[in-house]
Amino acid sequence: MENGKTMQEDDCQCPECARRAEEHVESETFGLAVLIALMPIMTLTLFGHIGLL
Numbered sequence: 001m002e003n004g005k006t007m008q009e010d011d012c013q014c015p016e017c018a019r020r021a022e023e024h025v026e027s028e029t030f031g032l033a034v035l036i037a038l039m040p041i042m043t044l045t046l047f048g049h050i051g052l053l
């Protein structure tokens with residue numbers, strides 16, 4: 001077994017893994033922001049289809 005590396009990168013402190021983790025958090029935050037921003041639009045559209053507006 002010459003490959004002693006594990007797939008677990010949480011404990012790695014190298015810049016590459018730190019950057020990757022940061023990008024992952026940023027993409028998740030962006031996705032959440034988009035979801036929240038779309039929420040009122042989807043709600044209005046839904047209500048419009050139902051006929052409440």
Ligand SMILES: [Zn+2]
Nearest residue numbers: 012013014017
């Ligand atoms: Zn690393």
